[in-house]
Amino acid sequence: MPEHLTKNRKIVVTGSRSVGKTAVTIQFTESRFVENYDPTIENTFKKKINHRGTTYLTDIVDTAGQDQFSIFQPRYAVGVDGYILVYNVANRSSFDMIRILNDKILTETGSDQVPRIIVGNKTDLGPKQRKVETAEAQQLARDLGCDFIESSAKNNEHVTEIFSVLLDRIEGFMVPQVKESNNACIIA
Numbered sequence: 001m002p003e004h005l006t007k008n009r010k011i012v013v014t015g016s017r018s019v020g021k022t023a024v025t026i027q028f029t030e031s032r033f034v035e036n037y038d039p040t041i042e043n044t045f046k047k048k049i050n051h052r053g054t055t056y057l058t059d060i061v062d063t064a065g066q067d068q069f070s071i072f073q074p075r076y077a078v079g080v081d082g083y084i085l086v087y088n089v090a091n092r093s094s095f096d097m098i099r100i101l102n103d104k105i106l107t108e109t110g111s112d113q114v115p116r117i118i119v120g121n122k123t124d125l126g127p128k129q130r131k132v133e134t135a136e137a138q139q140l141a142r143d144l145g146c147d148f149i150e151s152s153a154k155n156n157e158h159v160t161e162i163f164s165v166l167l168d169r170i171e172g173f174m175v176p177q178v179k180e181s182n183n184a185c186i187i188a
Helices: 021-030 092-109 134-144 159-171
Strands: 005-015 042-051 054-063 082-088 116-121 147-150
Touching (some): 021 042, 021 054, 021 116, 021 159, 054 159, 082 092, 092 134, 116 134, 116 159, 134 147
Parallel strands (some): 005 054, 082 116
Antiparallel strands (some): 042 054
């Protein structure tokens, strides 16, 4: 019988300020939603994940909110296996920052084959507050060669899938096309 595999993986969660990077990370690592949270400087969360017969010991780096003046520190390119790029579906400028962050990741890592997933967070805010349509974000993900999921950290919708899809991409698994009509979970 084969020995159970254990792998160490480092994942960086990045995006503009107040998009829910910490909320997604804490929801995934601690199964709880933090309503009021102080802005993050940088935190690393550890979680043991059992996925596809492998145990992953993950370091999940929750970065400070990125803006045009503090875009993606070079240290986030060292020893990192994959990236989660988060935007707020109700904040257009946070979505516009995704392309800039992606370009910086590719430049700093020196590769265009870096596993990345774009996450449209805060779907719980509802359609009246939405500023970024799902189809537009899907197209950006295709253009950038990234996977894509919409989520609500508050309602714990599609949070686990973010990390599962990214681990699949890191390990080179083919990620299937999945579509749901309500609160989209779209994996491109």
